Amino acid sequence: xxxxxxxxxxxxxxxxxxxxxxxxxxxxxxxxxxxxxxxxxxxxxxxxxxxxxxxxxxxxxxxxxxxxxxxxxxxxxxxxxxxxxxxxxxxxxxxxxxxxxxxxxxxxxxxxxxxxxxxxxxxxxxxxxxxxxxxxxxxxxxxxxxxxxxxxxxxxxxxxxxxxxxxxxxxxxxxxxxxxxxxxxxxxxxxxxxxxxxxxxxxxxxxxxxxxxxxxxxxxxxxxxxxxxxxxxxxxxxxxxxxxxxxxxxxxxxxxxxxxxxxxxxxxxxxxxxxxxxxxxxxxxxxxxxxxxxxxxxxxxxxxxxxxxxxxxxxxxxxxxxxxxxxxxxxxxxxxxxxxxxxxxxxxxxxxxxxxxxxxxxxxxxxxxxxxxxxxxxxxxxxxxxxxxxxxxxxxxxxxxxxxxxxxxxxxxxxxxxxxxxxxxxxxxxxxxxxxxxxxxxxxxxxxxxxxxxxxxxxxxxxxxxxxxxxxxxxxxxxxxxxxxxxxxxxxxxxxxxxxxxxxxxxxxxxxxxxxxxxxxxxxxxxxxxxxxxxxxxxxxxxxxxxxxxxxxxxxxxxxxxxxxxxxxxxxxxxxxxxxxxxxxxxxxxxxxxxxxxxxxxxxxxxxxxxxxxxxxxxxxxxxxxxxxxxxxxxxxxxxxxxxxxxxxxxxxxxxxxxxxxxx
Numbered sequence: 211x212x213x214x215x216x217x218x219x220x221x222x223x224x225x226x227x228x229x230x231x232x233x234x235x236x237x238x239x240x241x242x243x244x245x246x247x248x249x250x251x252x253x254x255x256x257x258x259x260x261x262x263x264x265x266x267x268x269x270x271x272x273x274x275x276x277x278x279x280x281x282x283x284x285x286x287x288x289x290x291x292x293x294x295x296x297x298x299x300x301x302x303x304x305x306x307x308x309x310x311x312x313x314x315x316x317x318x319x320x321x322x323x324x325x326x327x328x329x330x331x332x333x334x335x336x337x338x339x340x341x342x343x344x345x346x347x348x349x350x351x352x353x354x355x356x357x358x359x360x361x362x363x364x365x366x367x368x369x370x371x372x373x374x375x376x377x378x379x380x381x382x383x384x385x386x387x388x389x390x391x392x393x394x395x396x397x398x399x400x401x402x403x404x405x406x407x408x409x410x411x412x413x414x415x416x417x418x419x420x421x422x423x424x425x426x427x428x429x430x431x432x433x434x435x436x437x438x439x440x441x442x443x444x445x446x447x448x449x450x451x452x453x454x455x456x457x458x459x460x461x462x463x464x465x466x467x468x469x470x471x472x473x474x475x476x477x478x479x480x481x482x483x484x485x486x487x488x489x490x491x492x493x494x495x496x497x498x499x500x501x502x503x504x505x506x507x508x509x510x511x512x513x514x515x516x517x518x519x520x521x522x523x524x525x526x527x528x529x530x531x532x533x534x535x536x537x538x539x540x541x542x543x544x545x546x547x548x549x550x551x552x553x554x555x556x557x558x559x560x561x562x563x564x565x566x567x568x569x570x571x572x573x574x575x576x577x578x579x580x581x582x583x584x585x586x587x588x589x590x591x592x593x594x595x596x597x598x599x600x601x602x603x604x605x606x607x608x609x610x611x612x613x614x615x616x617x618x619x620x621x622x623x624x625x626x627x628x629x630x631x632x633x634x635x636x637x638x639x640x641x642x643x644x645x646x647x648x649x650x651x652x653x654x655x656x657x658x659x660x661x662x663x664x665x666x667x668x669x670x671x672x673x674x675x676x677x678x679x680x681x682x683x684x685x686x687x688x689x690x691x692x693x694x695x696x697x698x699x700x701x702x703x704x705x706x707x708x709x710x711x712x713x714x715x716x717x718x719x720x721x722x723x724x725x726x727x728x729x730x731x732x733x734x735x736x737x738x739x740x741x742x743x744x745x746x747x748x749x750x751x752x753x754x755x756x757x758x759x760x761x762x763x764x765x766x767x768x769x770x771x772x773x774x775x776x777x778x779x780x781x782x783x784x785x786x787x788x789x790x791x792x793x794x795x796x797x798x799x800x801x802x803x804x805x806x807x808x809x810x811x812x813x814x815x816x817x818x819x820x821x822x823x824x825x826x827x828x829x830x831x832x833x834x835x836x837x838x839x840x841x842x843x844x845x846x847x848x849x850x851x852x853x854x855x856x857x858x859x860x861x862x863x864x865x866x867x868x869x870x871x872x873x874x
Contacts (some may be wrong), residue, residue: 410488436568458514467519481730630694711750
């Protein structure tokens with residue numbers, strides 16, 4: 211009894227529990243003495259003695275919500291507010307891809323009354339290390355100056371819409387291009403998976419191949435035959451349609467790539483709707499197949515042909531970056547196999563060697579064009595080539611060599627570092643070579659125009675020749691732009707360069723009329739834009755744009771407006787978010803906004819803002835009476851003067867918006 215009583219007395223004297231058992235003792239399900247700071251069990255086990263907070267198991271009482279007209283009105287107000295925020299984010303291009311609405315190729319402007327423009331200090335908040343290009347390009351600086359100058363004054367609704375789009379355009383120009391990473395795979399090309407895909411009916415394929423064989427002299431058929439001969443292509447079709455033995459991924463790409471071009475050419479001439487559907491089916495298969503190409507590829511003529519077709523397809527779909535990837539790989543494989551070198555005829559069959567040579571020169575021409583398009587050094591050096599040029603490809607290959615020299619000797623960092631006299635001599639030499647080739651195109655057009663159209667002649671030859679004329683004349687403008695002007699020149703661009711730029715605009719108008727007349731193939735306009743205006747840098751617009759703003763020239767501005775209107779899509783297109791029409795339209799609107807606000811009379815009485823004087827050089831200001839002479843000439847920072855390098859890279863930067871599908 212005493213012991214029991216003693217125990218009871220001991221329990222009654224124990225101190226109240228100050229805290230709960232530690233986490234380790236609770237997890238091990240052992241008694242804890244709750245000693246502080248560490249219990250004895252944790253000391254012996256060398257564990258951290260921790261105590262988690264005790265969760266409060268208290269729940270707030272539920273409230274009953276009565277939906278009334280007042281609540282419904284508040285919900286509607288919140289929904290409207292969210293819609294307004296979405297519209298604002300869309301205008302600023304800040305919505306993530308997952309919530310971006312679908313856009314047509316030509317974006318309709320949102321009324322300015324529903325959007326509040328961002329603050330001026332929000333336009334240029336990028337850090338220095340985020341800069342992608344040299345941002346001293348004249349057109350870009352002009353756009354920023356217009357936004358700053360007009361944004362501080364009262365403007366009408368139409369001008370407000372233009373300024374809103376300009377802010378988005380400037381933000382897109384200042385924002386670095388974020389290329390989405392893609393997974394790199396090393397796969398066996400024989401392991402293909404096209405079980406869910408379908409091919410055009412065999413009867414249609416046989417019929418169109420027979421037609422192509424009978425019309426091998428047609429421009430487009432002749433080109434595709436240089437990529438992959440029709441005789442050898444029949445064997446590829448047999449493998450794909452009758453897969454007794456497994457066919458490779460490259461052969462599947464070749465089959466769909468070649469068939470898409472042959473069907474497309476047949477559609478232009480015949481207008482068969484079934485063949486148009488077959489062409490689209492082959493293009494769909496081609497897009498899927500080239501997106502699954504691995505990084506490491508075997509060196510073979512089939513793989514090179516597949517990469518060439520992939521590059522060609524990417525150019526026609528405004529995917530210049532992908533085209534550069536494909537053609538660079540094809541160039542590497544060509545040189546690895548020695549297609550660019552002369553080899554003894556006894557080592558290889560003459561027919562096979564001819565096929566290799568045609569394929570190499572096709573790769574060469576595409577690669578040189580994309581090199582100039584991106585402002586990158588070519589992966590094929592002319593000094594390494596010992597292969598003679600085929601007489602049938604002399605014209606196009608000579609032009610490709612000139613394109614390579616234009617970048618390497620004029621617009622590469624080495625070319626831009628030349629002295630003015632040295633660069634002028636090089637430009638004059640290249641301009642003379644190109645003029646001879648342009649004159650040859652004029653003669654071919656004259657000969658083709660005088661020939662009657664019959665079943666044996668190519669009805670599309672005249673269209674393709676005029677497209678070539680636009681490309682080569684635009685290239686001539688780029689060469690002439692590199693020629694230094696005489697001292698005290700007002701515009702900084704030679705009169706010959708301006709005259710050629712205007713001539714290109716007129717040639718384009720005739721060509722776009724011919725292209726739009728091809729009603730059987732609605733995609734002809736898109737192909738023309740991608741090849742003539744995007745693949746070859748279309749600099750006439752930039753030259754005339756600068757001149758129109760500098761001299762307030764309404765005649766040149768009318769040329770630019772006419773050019774822009776010719777690119778307007780006939781209907782809704784989803785091929786590219788940023789259609790060239792939208793970009794050129796916004797630039798023309800900006801130029802007209804500036805010219806209308808600053809006529810010659812107003813310029814004589816109104817002081818320009820510092821940003822506007824940056825765009826106009828001293829000689830232009832002197833001519834317009836805005837500076838008094840040498841002693842009172844405005845001092846401009848040398849880094850803001852617009853040299854050839856700034857002009858070239860600024861033009862490259864603006865055109866890169868189309869390849870990157872920017873919204874503005």
